[in-house]
Amino acid sequence: MKFKTLCRTYSKVEKISGKIEMVEILSETLCNANADEIGKIALLTLGKIYPNYVGIELMLAESMTIKALSITTGKSTSNIKQILEQKGDLGSITYKLLSKKTQTTLSSFTGETEYAPEILEVWSFFDKLAKLTGEGSSNKKINLLAGMLSRVSAIEAKYIVRIVSSKLRLGIATQLLLEALALAKTGNRDNKDILEKAYNRCSDIEYVAETLYKGGIEKVKEIDIRVFSPVKVMLAQRLSSSEEILEKFGEKCAVEYKYDGIRAQIHVKDNIVKIFSRNNENITYQFPDVQNEIIKAAKKQNFIVEGEIVAYDEKNNKILPFQSISRRKRKHDIEEKAQEIPVRVFLFDVLFANNCSTLNKLYLERRKLLKELVNETETIRFSHQTIVSSVDELETFFNSALEDNCEGIMVKSINQDSIYQAGARGWLWVKYKADYVDKLSDSFDLVIIGADYGKGKRTGKYGTFLLACFDTEEGNFKTFTRVATGFSDKDLDFFYQKLSNIKLNNKPKEVVSEIECSVWFEPKIVIEVTGAEITISQLHTCARGWLKGLNDGLALRFPRFTGRIVEDKNPEDATTVNEIVTIFLNQKGES
Ligand code: ATP
Numbered sequence: 001m002k003f004k005t006l007c008r009t010y011s012k013v014e015k016i017s018g019k020i021e022m023v024e025i026l027s028e029t030l031c032n033a034n035a036d037e038i039g040k041i042a043l044l045t046l047g048k049i050y051p052n053y054v055g056i057e058l059m060l061a062e063s064m065t066i067k068a069l070s071i072t073t074g075k076s077t078s079n080i081k082q083i084l085e086q087k088g089d090l091g092s093i094t095y096k097l098l099s100k101k102t103q104t105t106l107s108s109f110t111g112e113t114e115y116a117p118e119i120l121e122v123w124s125f126f127d128k129l130a131k132l133t134g135e136g137s138s139n140k141k142i143n144l145l146a147g148m149l150s151r152v153s154a155i156e157a158k159y160i161v162r163i164v165s166s167k168l169r170l171g172i173a174t175q176l177l178l179e180a181l182a183l184a185k186t187g188n189r190d191n192k193d194i195l196e197k198a199y200n201r202c203s204d205i206e207y208v209a210e211t212l213y214k215g216g217i218e219k220v221k222e223i224d225i226r227v228f229s230p231v232k233v234m235l236a237q238r239l240s241s242s243e244e245i246l247e248k249f250g251e252k253c254a255v256e257y258k259y260d261g262i263r264a265q266i267h268v269k270d271n272i273v274k275i276f277s278r279n280n281e282n283i284t285y286q287f288p289d290v291q292n293e294i295i296k297a298a299k300k301q302n303f304i305v306e307g308e309i310v311a312y313d314e315k316n317n318k319i320l321p322f323q324s325i326s327r328r329k330r331k332h333d334i335e336e337k338a339q340e341i342p343v344r345v346f347l348f349d350v351l352f353a354n355n356c357s358t359l360n361k362l363y364l365e366r367r368k369l370l371k372e373l374v375n376e377t378e379t380i381r382f383s384h385q386t387i388v389s390s391v392d393e394l395e396t397f398f399n400s401a402l403e404d405n406c407e408g409i410m411v412k413s414i415n416q417d418s419i420y421q422a423g424a425r426g427w428l429w430v431k432y433k434a435d436y437v438d439k440l441s442d443s444f445d446l447v448i449i450g451a452d453y454g455k456g457k458r459t460g461k462y463g464t465f466l467l468a469c470f471d472t473e474e475g476n477f478k479t480f481t482r483v484a485t486g487f488s489d490k491d492l493d494f495f496y497q498k499l500s501n502i503k504l505n506n507k508p509k510e511v512v513s514e515i516e517c518s519v520w521f522e523p524k525i526v527i528e529v530t531g532a533e534i535t536i537s538q539l540h541t542c543a544r545g546w547l548k549g550l551n552d553g554l555a556l557r558f559p560r561f562t563g564r565i566v567e568d569k570n571p572e573d574a575t576t577v578n579e580i581v582t583i584f585l586n587q588k589g590e591s
Contacts, residue, residue, distance in 0.1 A: 001029075030181060191217055240586060288338055451465045483559040491563070536554060
């Protein structure tokens with residue numbers, strides 16, 4: 001398939017906001033793709049050239065793309081920057097500038113005639129660009145990009161520029177793409193669920209799409225866990241009293257400390273260790289000490305285990321708060337930081353062992369397997385765990401978790417259905433945190449989607465931020481609160497810098513808001529916020545139409561930024577409308 005065909009589809013999709021129509025338009029094009037190209041099409045449609053966990057990213061600095069565009073069009077870089085200030089989207093600017101020139105003029109830059117590359121050719125071009133490193137690589141990248149832009153048509157150039165800048169912004173998330181793939185290949189969009197389950201086991205959209213096109217939906221069902229491909233993590237629901245918890249789980253359940261650190265999925269094969277974060281990014285480089293320790297602790301090879309990495313005060317033998325471990329998130333002086341901030345890993349699950357997936361094994365079997373795979377060492381431990389059958393026992397365990405500097409407990413089913421549900425937030429795991437008991441509302445992980453400029457001390461910076469939750473049903477973001485408290489001066493400087501890179505001129509199409517903002521942002525950055533209570537709101541769009549007899553939405557009252565930027569969550573992993581409705585009903589004592 002020609003890249004141009006895909007670009008025309010992107011252009012159509014970009015103009016509409018209805019999910020059903022978007023899926024239909026995309027699937028019409030996907031129908032015509034062949035099995036060798038569908039994987040790459042899937043990646044490009046999400047603005048990627050490799051799955052996240054591979055760690056190869058394209059993203060060219062804006063200044064480099066502007067230079068390339070300047071070479072291609074003959075316009076000065078300052079001129080392009082000026083237009084960019086007004087228009088805000090380099091892709092559309094590229095389209096405008098290149099549409100003005102006739103192809104003959106364009107070709108005169110390179111002496112070549114226009115060519116319409118195949119999708120695989122364009123992917124290889126991106127791959128080459130991403131892999132250019134070392135001395136002089138910036139100039140080589142600029143020239144390579146300029147060469148490509150000179151040869152292709154305006155519409156292709158527009159999307160090439162957007163992809164190299166990591167700003168494709170079609171409003172197509174993974175869920176929507178899976179639905180379009182299901183419709184294209186099987187004629188039934190409901191088969192999306194099968195694709196999603198497979199995707200949750202391998203986090204590799206390219207592999208899922210290729211398998212579908214090569215072997216059909218039956219082959220997709222067979223996609224299994226592979227060591228070194230991260231599995232989507234299992235998540236927990238929340239409850240706010242021991243009584244409710246025991247009622248939910250029946251007679252008995254397992255309880256574990258809930259450590260407040262970084263979730264780590266640790267893959268081991270032939271003494272090679274890879275560690276993946278909650279959102280499937282490869283974070284191995286941050287933990288050279290954990291790599292060594294896990295090798296020492298391993299009794300077998302070829303396995304995947306999961307645990308929480310926390311910072312540890314070795315002198316006083318105690319777990320340190322999340323802020324300490326977050327200082328290990330850096331690219332430089334890793335060894336030095338590893339010495340300065342020692343860690344402990346508390347393992348709590350196993351996903352793959354003895355050459356097969358253990359997802360369908362029951363919780364107690366998995367716990368037993370964990371102990372057959374790994375020895376406990378100074379650094380590698382098993383999460384503190386016991387079985388309880390009464391409110392008293394549960395409360396005692398909860399209190400000891402708080403005394404040991406944990407944020408609460410995880411309650412886990414030990415029943416016949418207690419499998420590992422990759423990618424799901426079900427009732428087999430329930431979190432019970434100190435915050436809930438204090439009658440404070442739980443914290444929410446929300447996406448910054450807009451801001452207004454501050455006044456007084458905050459002049460020249462953003463003073464108030466509009467925050468959104470994620471609507472899994474519709475695949476978009478709904479506004480939930482506006483927050484202005486809890487930010488230090490340093491935070492405000494930081495957010496000003498960070499958000500300026502993802503500033504938009506208009507509200508992004510994946511955001512549903514009735515509130516106007518001075519500035520809009522791409523929904524990318526997730527922050528943690530607490531609040532007093534959830535109230536009914538005429539202004540916010542979260543849960544609008546969800547509650548019987550109510551047309552209003554829900555909002556968080558007295559929000560406060562906790563100081564935590566949730567780096568291991570993608571925007572789609574933010575607190576969902578569903579969760580907010582559940583908390584709201586619990587708050588009101590309704591079920
Ligand atoms: P939170 O913000 O409350 O940590 P979350 O949305 O990141 O929640 P949840 O599924 O709601 O994820 O809470 C579970 C998280 O708690 C896990 O992602 C994991 O990082 C952490 N955790 C700490 N100890 C355990 C444990 N013993 N078992 C499972 N998860 C644990």
